[in-house]
Amino acid sequence: MSLRILSSLLIIVLVCCSFCPYGAAADPVVPDFDKIVRIQLKYLDGAYSLESAEIQYGRAPNLALQSGELKGSILDTTGKERLSFSSREPWRAQGDILGDPEGRTLIGYTEGGDASDMSITVPWVQDMAAFTLTDSRDGALLVTADLTPAASLFCADYPGDPDCQARGASSQLAAMEPAPQATSLPIVFMVLFSLSVFLAAGLAIMTVRRRVAATGIPEGATAAIKAVKQTVLIVDDDPEMVEIIHQFLTDEGYATIHALSGKECLNILKKQLPDLILLDVLMQPMNGWETLEQIKKDPITKPIPVLMLTGKRLTSAEAKQYNICIDDYITKPFRHEEIFTAIDNILQRKQRFKDGLELAKKVGVDREKFCELAKLSRRITVNKKIIDILQAPAGTPAWGPDELTPENKEVIEQITITTRANEQRAEQLKTEINKVFRSKGVPEINW
Amino acid sequence: MGRIVLVLCLLSLAWTVSAAEPGSLTVVVKDARSKTVVGGALVYLDGAYKGTTADSSGVITLTGLKDGTHTVRVTKPDFREITKKIVYPNEMTVSVEIARGALVLLNEEGEKQGAINVVFYPSSTSYSCTDHAKISTPVYIENETRFREDVMKVIQSTYLDLDKITPSTKILPADYRDRFNFYYYYDPSAPADAFEGCAGTIPGKYWKEVTFVDVTVILYPKYHGTYSDAACMPTGCSQDYGPGRNLMKAPVNQLTLIQHETGHALYDLVDTYCGNTYYYQNDPHANVWSSRENCESDARSDGRDPAQCRQIQQAAATGSSVSCSQPYWRWDPMPDIMASGYRGKFGEAATQRINYVLSKVVTS
Numbered sequence: 058m059s060l061r062i063l064s065s066l067l068i069i070v071l072v073c074c075s076f077c078p079y080g081a082a083a084d085p086v087v088p089d090f091d092k093i094v095r096i097q098l099k100y101l102d103g104a105y106s107l108e109s110a111e112i113q114y115g116r117a118p119n120l121a122l123q124s125g126e127l128k129g130s131i132l133d134t135t136g137k138e139r140l141s142f143s144s145r146e147p148w149r150a151q152g153d154i155l156g157d158p159e160g161r162t163l164i165g166y167t168e169g170g171d172a173s174d175m176s177i178t179v180p181w182v183q184d185m186a187a188f189t190l191t192d193s194r195d196g197a198l199l200v201t202a203d204l205t206p207a208a209s210l211f212c213a214d215y216p217g218d219p220d221c222q223a224r225g226a227s228s229q230l231a232a233m234e235p236a237p238q239a240t241s242l243p244i245v246f247m248v249l250f251s252l253s254v255f256l257a258a259g260l261a262i263m264t265v266r267r268r269v270a271a272t273g274i275p276e277g278a279t280a281a282i283k284a285v286k287q288t289v290l291i292v293d294d295d296p297e298m299v300e301i302i303h304q305f306l307t308d309e310g311y312a313t314i315h316a317l318s319g320k321e322c323l324n325i326l327k328k329q330l331p332d333l334i335l336l337d338v339l340m341q342p343m344n345g346w347e348t349l350e351q352i353k354k355d356p357i358t359k360p361i362p363v364l365m366l367t368g369k370r371l372t373s374a375e376a377k378q379y380n381i382c383i384d385d386y387i388t389k390p391f392r393h394e395e396i397f398t399a400i401d402n403i404l405q406r407k408q409r410f411k412d413g414l415e416l417a418k419k420v421g422v423d424r425e426k427f428c429e430l431a432k433l434s435r436r437i438t439v440n441k442k443i444i445d446i447l448q449a450p451a452g453t454p455a456w457g458p459d460e461l462t463p464e465n466k467e468v469i470e471q472i473t474i475t476t477r478a479n480e481q482r483a484e485q486l487k488t489e490i491n492k493v494f495r496s497k498g499v500p501e502i503n504w
Numbered sequence: 505m506g507r508i509v510l511v512l513c514l515l516s517l518a519w520t521v522s523a524a525e526p527g528s529l530t531v532v533v534k535d536a537r538s539k540t541v542v543g544g545a546l547v548y549l550d551g552a553y554k555g556t557t558a559d560s561s562g563v564i565t566l567t568g569l570k571d572g573t574h575t576v577r578v579t580k581p582d583f584r585e586i587t588k589k590i591v592y593p594n595e596m597t598v599s600v601e602i603a604r605g606a607l608v609l610l611n612e613e614g615e616k617q618g619a620i621n622v623v624f625y626p627s628s629t630s631y632s633c634t635d636h637a638k639i640s641t642p643v644y645i646e647n648e649t650r651f652r653e654d655v656m657k658v659i660q661s662t663y664l665d666l667d668k669i670t671p672s673t674k675i676l677p678a679d680y681r682d683r684f685n686f687y688y689y690y691d692p693s694a695p696a697d698a699f700e701g702c703a704g705t706i707p708g709k710y711w712k713e714v715t716f717v718d719v720t721v722i723l724y725p726k727y728h729g730t731y732s733d734a735a736c737m738p739t740g741c742s743q744d745y746g747p748g749r750n751l752m753k754a755p756v757n758q759l760t761l762i763q764h765e766t767g768h769a770l771y772d773l774v775d776t777y778c779g780n781t782y783y784y785q786n787d788p789h790a791n792v793w794s795s796r797e798n799c800e801s802d803a804r805s806d807g808r809d810p811a812q813c814r815q816i817q818q819a820a821a822t823g824s825s826v827s828c829s830q831p832y833w834r835w836d837p838m839p840d841i842m843a844s845g846y847r848g849k850f851g852e853a854a855t856q857r858i859n860y861v862l863s864k865v866v867t868s
Binding site: 086088089090093095098113114115116117118119120121122123124125129142144145147149150151152153154155156157158161162163164165166167168173174175176177178179212214215216217218221496497 | 544546548549550551552553556573575577579585618619620621633701702703711715716717718727730731734736737738739740741742743744745746747748749758761764765768770772775777779780781782786818843844845846861864865
């Protein structure tokens with residue numbers, strides 16, 4: 058090969074490489090993709106509640122240095138613990154006042170407040186789905202957080218982030234054309250190879266997205282949430298009934314706490330907040346409705362869903378008075394499946410609202426608007442159930458046409474009218490909210 | 505052969521030209537303060553790294569954008585990272601201003617990965633125990649050099665001279681000084697308030713920006729007056745609000761108290777004086793135990809004399825009676841930093857725990 062040809066080839070290579078980013082001199086700059094999950098909690102009177110869970114770029118602190126009586130865990134989509142750390146109770150301020158250098162040199166100062174904020178910063182964990190905080194001393198579950206909405210939202214903004222691509226939440230990037238950088242011939246094969254990998258990843262992403270669109274929850278996240286036991290407070294003055302319900306709920310993976318009276322129920326709620334209350338109506342001296350009124354009066358216990366349980370028919374007066382306070386109503390005798398279905402529906406509804414609110418907040422939907430939709434949606438579901446019960450109570454013989462009293466008819470009519478109005482308003486709100494969700498690439502509300 | 509070369513040249517040119525498609529976005533990065541262009545800034549589009557801005561122009565051109573909303577993220581060491589949402593093609597040029605961060609690294613040899621990150625933060629307040637009142641203290645806010653010098657003094661006495669305040673019988677890791685990254689955060693417009701709450705408070709933007717801190721130390725110059733009654737605010741305090749939000753405060757002129765609070769905040773050591781404070785057995789390698797048996801058992805396994813275990817008590821000012829007694833036991837001899845505010849060392853039990861915490865640090 059002549060020197061002239063060699064020179065020409067060299068020029069070509071140089072020309073190609075001048076346009077080729079891969080062929081350029083090694084870039085000393087290292088891109089930074091470190092991410093953190095920040096979980097904000099509120100501690101109040103012995104109970105922890107979730108304020109928010111967000112993901113942002115940043116480095117995490119050194120979790121190995123942490124110590125204390127609380128244990129934080131990040132669970133993956135199968136419910137397996139992927140990361141854990143210790144932490145101290147946030148309210149425990151440990152102060153010292155300098156005293157007399159020749160006498161008591163330190164004087165203790167404690168500030169054991171009944172309220173405090175807690176902020177937990179942990180690194181991004183691939184496949185993370187949930188966070189739990191437990192008390193290491195007795196294993197009590199203090200608070201849980203579903204991390205999938207935060208991850209979905211972050212990846213909606215940063216679909217090109219390598220971790221988001223691996224997580225399968227990429228959306229916009231899939232729609233983007235490949236970067237039109239000038240490419241030298243030797244890397245054409247690399248590009249083709251990358252494209253095929255990209256295509257395969259895209260197919261996988263589409264599959265996941267289809268599921269997200271259908272359920273709002275990514276595959277596996279439910280398993281992680283289920284791995285965190287939901288607590289049901291059973292309130293019934295019949296110990297045998299409590300035992301029966303306890304048995305089949307624990308068999309199904311729920312944790313239970315028990316109260317044999319309305320008063321005991323209210324006392325328990327001062328110390329512990331369950332995920333759901335199963336409340337018997339016929340109790341003495343404080344009946345279920347009175348207990349319900351107390352639960353809903355207290356702003357701390359008000360959000361806990363209540364499922365009423367009774368052998369007595371729901372009267373139109375009760376339906377009229379309490380329809381906005383209850384989440385479902387089951388009449389005895391009942392089949393186990395009825396209870397499971399009702400509990401599952403309520404807890405899933407609660408979770409859906411929570412996830413949706415988190416997303417709504419992030420994409421800038423007015424909180425009030427979202428909460429109004431959530432409330433309406435709950436009332437519509439409950440009212441429809443109440444209408445069914447008033448027309449033909451479950452577990453009891455159906456009402457005959459002549460048995461439908463004028464009072465019942467009137468209440469059914471009133472509730473039906475309200476429900477129709479609620480449905481119209483809910484539809485309007487849903488359209489407005491979904492418009493924003495769609496523009497941000499977030500799965501739309503389908504409830 | 506000449507023809508082949510020509511064809512290859514044309515092909516390569518065609519490849520390059522065909523690549524220059526529409527859908528490009530120009531990003532210009534400038535310094536928020538000087539308004540001059542910033543080269544070498546890392547630019548990410550929708551989370552994917554795209555390259556750095558040119559040194560001469562502060563510009564990078566991104567290509568292949570689809571119509572719609574995109575997120576441009578810009579980072580550069582020593583600058584606060586910034587994220588901007590743009591709608592393409594409505595915006596085909598985006599100007600991003602980045603500002604220098606307020607976090608200053610004090611390690612001469614640079615940051616070490618995996619090290620304990622300690623950040624010092626200046627307070628604009630102090631306190632008078634005599635008047636039971638907060639005092640405005642502008643000294644650190646007006647004089648960064650003074651604050652930096654005070655921080656260096658604290659670092660030396662508390663962290664780098666740890667061998668001088670621990671017993672020679674307990675050997676610290678030879679490289680223990682290299683297991684820390686020290687920083688201070690200086691933003692005169694956002695000082696800490698050392699006397700808002702027990703351990704003080706820091707404006708929210710610090711917590712948003714500094715996500716990786718293990719211990720944040722609020723420093724204030726001086727505590728005024730002497731202890732008169734329990735209504736006085738504490739001179740020093742430690743409070744842990746969760747990983748990444750572990751806070752302590754202390755006056756810079758009381759180095760032993762700073763070491764004491766660091767004992768709480770970083771090493772989870774428990775007070776060994778008797779008084780109104782929290783006692784618990786801080787396993788493993790505790791310096792306070794909930795029973796004599798536990799104290800003696802740990803002493804034996806650690807090669808210390810179990811007979812030195814004693815209950816946490818305080819003798820009355822006169823006579824032999826006891827004015828304070830706690831159902832907890834201690835081992836370290838006096839003067840013990842965890843019991844005394846003005847002088848002393850960490851004892852062998854406390855140092856065993858310090859070594860345990862330091863052993864968890866793996867730097868690279």
